[in-house]
Amino acid sequence: MQSLTTLCGTFDYDSTMRKVLSTSLRISIALLLLVYFGAAENTKLDSILDMQDFVQDWEQSKQFTLDVANAMPAEFYNFKPNPDEMTFGEQMAHIAGGNVFRFHQITGIQPPFDFDPSKPVTTDKQSILKMLDQSFDYVIVVLPKITSEQLKRTWHLPSWQGRTDPDGRAMLLNMLVHTAHHRAQCEVYLRLKGIKPPDYRF
Secondary structure (H helix, E strand, O other), X not given: OOOHHHHHOOOOHHHHHHHXXXXXXXXXXXXXXXXXXXXXXXXXXXXXXXXXXXXXXXXXXXXXXXXXXXHOOHHHOOOOOOOOOOOHHHHHHHHHHHHHHHHHHHHOOOOOOOOOOOOOOOOOHHHHHHHHHHHHHHHHHHHHHOOHHHHHOEOOOXXXXXXXXXXXXXXXXXXXXXXXXXXXXXXXXXXXXOOOOOOOOO
């Protein structure tokens, strides 16, 4: 019987195996990259919409904001540190109204009250506490109803410097940050009146 070398020519086992392993390695890396980037894309889609966690963020934000609003005595709701600032009551109304306005814009779901940013609102303490309570409850209810299409839709908002064409996902995240921004200003108002703000919570 003829040898394998005679029938097939010289067979370099080590070289062939290196080629096979190299090809297998390239295929494995390609598959891993596809899985990785596919997972990364899914992570992007779901990153702020682990709904249980995100709703909890808003529940915490609601309680913290109400604590700050309650800490200011009613007679100081018209207080502002300088003429260019909003009053304490206006800051809180801006939080409540902004959340209602944007979440209605994203979802189309009827809010508990209408809000037009160009029109003045009642800013006494009792009215503000009611607005805040209703606005946060509205956000918490509609969040799980937001669709992937609504998350992907883009909006042209020239006043949003740095991100004038956000998608729904960016808008949701921004509104949580927006609430924190104005609430923090209100905490400074409390300090200026000699009142210790509620402890930070998240």
